[in-house]
Structures are given as structure tokens and as C-alpha cells.
Amino acid sequence: MHIGVIPARGGSKRVPGKNIRxxxxxxxxxxxxxxxxxxxxxxxxxxxxxxxxxxxxxxxxIEVPYLRPASLAEDSTQMLPVLQQFVSWLExxxxxxxxxxxxxxxxxxxxxKHIDQALDLFESRKPQSVVSITDVPPALGASKFMRLxxxxxxxxxxxxxxxxxxxxxxxxxxxTSPQVIKRNELYGDPTLxxxxxxRYSLDIDDEEDFLFAEQxxxxxxxxxxx
Numbered sequence: 001m002h003i004g005v006i007p008a009r010g011g012s013k014r015v016p017g018k019n020i021r022x023x024x025x026x027x028x029x030x031x032x033x034x035x036x037x038x039x040x041x042x043x044x045x046x047x048x049x050x051x052x053x054x055x056x057x058x059x060x061x062i063e064v065p066y067l068r069p070a071s072l073a074e075d076s077t078q079m080l081p082v083l084q085q086f087v088s089w090l091e092x093x094x095x096x097x098x099x100x101x102x103x104x105x106x107x108x109x110x111x112x113k114h115i116d117q118a119l120d121l122f123e124s125r126k127p128q129s130v131v132s133i134t135d136v137p138p139a140l141g142a143s144k145f146m147r148l149x150x151x152x153x154x155x156x157x158x159x160x161x162x163x164x165x166x167x168x169x170x171x172x173x174x175x176t177s178p179q180v181i182k183r184n185e186l187y188g189d190p191t192l193x194x195x196x197x198x199r200y201s202l203d204i205d206d207e208e209d210f211l212f213a214e215q216x217x218x219x220x221x222x223x224x225x226x
Contacts, residue, residue: 065089114172
């Protein structure tokens with residue numbers, strides 16, 4: 001089975017209450033939950049330490065089997081131990097796992113087709129992992145990179161510009177085999193990139209991102225209503 005996991009902890013310093021804050025008429029979490037449920041994922045789970053977020057998740061039709069312990073919900077907590085706990089729980093529950101599909105709730109512009117296309121890539125090419133990526137905006141090309149010194153001076157960085165440069169878009173989607181997670185890795189070898197257009201790749205990290213995402217989502221809703 002392809003198992004979707006949406007990680008949404010309660011603490012958020014830059015955007016308080018981010019994961020369930022209303023955006024374009026819905027909690028932020030809803031946009032990822034709805035995309036996941038409309039995809040061909042077999043099951044979709046929410047990993048959270050917050051009962052408030054868990055309640056929203058259940059209302060959205062996501063499975064919430066347990067609350068994440070506080071030790072796995074700190075600012076410094078990495079995603080790997082969160083997924084390791086989740087895989088362990090799944091196996092103890094007797095669930096067959098083909099892949100773990102990590103879906104960040106801070107990527108609300110992602111569509112169901114993106115999840116399905118990434119799964120198609122995982123199934124057809126059989127890598128150990130797939131990660132969603134997007135191209136680097138021309139304004140951020142390698143030829144423009146500079147290093148900021150402690151004294152405020154800047155120097156050019158010797159990086160050759162290349163069309164092969166890409167960046168993780170959040171990432172909005174990570175697909176990996178449970179075996180990779182159990183050997184203390186998130187990305188296996190090989191890891192294939194699933195290319196998404198930049199207009200679907202926004203990762204909300206601050207208030208400016210939140211406002212821009214809301215504009216994009218409102219525009220999407222307006223197009224649907226025509």
C-alpha cells in the first residue's frame with residue numbers, strides 16, 4: 001500500500017497556528033488533506049502532537065491513530081524519527097507498506113495529479129525514493145550567487161551556471177520505501193526527482209508566503225467557479 005503521511009505539529013513561531021489557520025476559506029491543512037484523499041493513495045494519516053490539529057484532521061477524513069510525543073514535535077525535530085515511529089506503528093498494526101508518501105501541509109498549491117504522477121514515477125522506475133523539485137528562478141541563477149561576510153561585504157561565489165540546477169520545493173512530495181527509513185535515511189539511492197512547475201511549488205514559511213498562497217488559492221477557486 002502507498003501510505004500518505006501529513007506532518008503537522010502544533011508549534012509554529014513564524015506563523016502561529018499555521019497548520020490550521022484559515023486560508024482561502026479552509027484550514028491550511030485542508031488543502032493537502034483534500035489533495036491526498038483525491039489521489040490514489042491507499043490511506044492518509046496525520047502526524048501531530050496537537051489535539052486541536054488532530055480534530056481538524058479527523059473532520060477532513062484523515063486517520064489520526066495517535067498524538068506525536070512532545071519529544072518528536074520540537075523546533076529542532078527532524079522528519080526522519082517522526083517517520084520511523086510511524087513506520088513502526090504501521091508494522092505493529094500489520095499494515096503492508098509499499099511506500100511512505102510525505103506530504104507537507106505547508107504546500108497547499110500541490111494537486112492530486114502531482115501525487116499520482118510522483119507515484120507513477122516511483123512504480124515505473126523503482127527507485128528507493130522520489131522527491132519533488134522545481135527549477136531555479138532565473139533571478140536566482142548560479143551566476144548571481146554571492147556570499148555575505150560578517151562585516152557586510154559581499155563576494156561572488158564561484159559556481160558555474162547550469163540548467164541542471166534544481167531545488168526541492170518544500171518538498172511538496174517525498175516518496176520513500178520503508179526500508180530506507182528503517183536504515184536511518186530519508187532519501188535512498190537512487191533518489192529520482194519529480195519536477196513540478198514553480199506555480200505549484202510554494203512552501204509557506206512566513207507571513208508573506210501565507211498571503212501569496214492565499215492569493216493563488218483564491219484565484220484557483222475563482223477559475224473553478226466560472
